[in-house]
Amino acid sequence: MQASNWQFDERWIPLADREVFHSPNTVVALPMTQVTLDSRSGVSRLQLQGNYYVKIFAGQGSRLKFRLGISRYQRELRNLQYFAALGLNTPKLVAHGFQSRLGVLQRAVLVTAEVDRAIDMQALLVSGALYRNGVNGARQILRALALATRKMHRDGFYHKDLKPRNILVRQTQGSAELFFFDCPSGHHPARLLLRRGIVRDLAHLEEGLRDHVRRVDLLDMYQHYRSCAALSGPDKSLARDALTYHTRRRMTRRRRRRELQKQTRERD
Numbered sequence: 001m002q003a004s005n006w007q008f009d010e011r012w013i014p015l016a017d018r019e020v021f022h023s024p025n026t027v028v029a030l031p032m033t034q035v036t037l038d039s040r041s042g043v044s045r046l047q048l049q050g051n052y053y054v055k056i057f058a059g060q061g062s063r064l065k066f067r068l069g070i071s072r073y074q075r076e077l078r079n080l081q082y083f084a085a086l087g088l089n090t091p092k093l094v095a096h097g098f099q100s101r102l103g104v105l106q107r108a109v110l111v112t113a114e115v116d117r118a119i120d121m122q123a124l125l126v127s128g129a130l131y132r133n134g135v136n137g138a139r140q141i142l143r144a145l146a147l148a149t150r151k152m153h154r155d156g157f158y159h160k161d162l163k164p165r166n167i168l169v170r171q172t173q174g175s176a177e178l179f180f181f182d183c184p185s186g187h188h189p190a191r192l193l194l195r196r197g198i199v200r201d202l203a204h205l206e207e208g209l210r211d212h213v214r215r216v217d218l219l220d221m222y223q224h225y226r227s228c229a230a231l232s233g234p235d236k237s238l239a240r241d242a243l244t245y246h247t248r249r250r251m252t253r254r255r256r257r258r259e260l261q262k263q264t265r266e267r268d
Contacts, residue, residue, distance in 0.1 A: 003235065004099060005097050006023065006024055006095070006096075006097030006098075007095065007096060007097060008021040008022070008094060008095035008111075009093065009094060011092075011094070012050075012092040012093075012094050012113045013050065013094055014048075014049040014050050016049045017048045017049050017050055020048065021094065021095045021110075021111070024095075024097050024098075024099065024107075024109045027046070027054060027095065027109060027111065028054070028056060028107075028109060030046060030048075032044035032045060032046045033045045033047075035053070036174075040057065040058075040072060041055055041056060041057045041058065041072070042055070042056050042058070043055045043056075045114075046111075047119060050113060050114070051113070051114035052094055052111050052112065052113055052114060053091070053111070053112050053113075054109065054110075054111050055109070055110045055111075055112075056108070056109055057071075057072055057073040057098075057107065057108040057109075057110075058107055058145070065108070066100070066104065066105045068109060071105055072184045073098060073105065073106070073108035073110065073184075075184045075185065075186075075187070076109060076110060076183065076184035077093075077096055077181070078090070078185040079184070079186050080110075080112075080181070081091055081093070081184070082157070083180050083188075084227070086151060086152070086155060086157075088148055088152075088178075088180050089149070089177055089178060089180065090112075090179055090180055090181060091112035091113055091114070091115050091168070091179055091181055092110040092112060092113040093110075093111075093112055094112060094113050095109070095110075095111040095112045096108075096109065096111065097109060108113065108253075112181065112252055113177050113213040115168050115170060115196075116170075117170050118165070118168040118169060118170040118177075118179060119168065119169055119170075120165055120167065120168055120169070121141075121145075121164035121165070121168070121169050121178075121208075122163070122164040122165040122167075122208065123165040124164075124169055125131040125164055125208070125209065125212035125213075128212075130212060130213065134215070135172065137171065137176075138213070138217060139217060139220060139221075140175065141169055141171070141176040141178070142209075142213065142217055142218075142220065142221040142223045142224075143220070143221060144176050144177070144178050145167070145205070145221065146221045146222070146225035147224060147225075148180070148223035149162065149201065149202075149205070149225055150224075150225050150226075150227065150241055152201075153194075153198050153201070156187075156188045156191070156196030157186060157187070157188055157192055158186060158187060158188070158189050158193075158194065158198065158200075158201065159183055159186045159197075159201050160183075160185040160186050160187075160197065160200070160201070161182070161183060161185055161204070162184070162201040162204050162205055163204050163205070163207075163208050164205075164208040165208075165232075166180070166181060166182045166183065166207065166243075167179070167180060167181075168180075168181065195238075198238070199238065199241045199242050199245055202225075202238070202239075202242035202245075202246060203242045203243070203245035203246055206218070207246060208241060209221075222235075222239060225232060227237075
């Protein structure tokens with residue numbers, strides 16, 4: 001297994017931790033606390049003088065995707081860098097690189113620094129802390145989310161997994177900062193397909209916020225997203241499509257299931 005293209009940024013690494021980041025092998029060999037794990041990747045928390053999150057993409061990937069630069073690791077790395085270039089906050093990228101054999105990606109590692117005093121938005125919502133600083137405090141967060149989402153969409157970017165769990169929130173006196181992470185599937189689709197992606201992004205946000213945010217505050221957020229004081233016809237049309245997105249998808253699945261059951265009965 002050959003290490004290739006391993007890079008680390010000393011600006012975000014305390015002096016006492018730098019020796020660790022000279023190789024992906026030294027990083028993954030350290031004891032860490034597992035945070036998430038699925039068939040394609042896992043995230044662990046690494047506690048040294050600084051705190052870090054280590055995402056390991058394990059298992060053989062597609063050689064073609066790797067060569068085309070569209071493996072899951074490459075897309076996630078590229079999107080983190082894209083968010084930063086767009087002016088959106090992200091956790092600081094500490095180190096990243098991959099190991100390959102015969103041109104096939106074997107393992108990739110991506111390390112980000114922990115964002116101090118931040119909580120993921122899903123946890124903030126579930127705990128009921130969104131309104132801890134009153135309506136104005138909640139609207140600060142929601143408006144920041146609206147403006148960040150508008151910035152992505154205006155640039156033609158489709159996030160594809162724009163959910164509260166993938167957004168960190170840090171509240172300071174009189175302001176709120178959002179940090180975006182975990183976006184391996186986002187991309188710039190063809191213009192003809194962009195509206196469909198925007199509808200899905202908005203639907204994911206609405207579904208995640210629905211039971212935790214007052215309707216009047218959701219409306220205020222949407223108005224800031226659309227940059228309008230009153231909703232026009234196109235604004236209302238987009239909102240309707242986002243609100244019915246999941247219902248239409250569930251109906252489509254049921255329709256396909258019924259059709260399959262019908263075909264099975266006919267064969268029997």
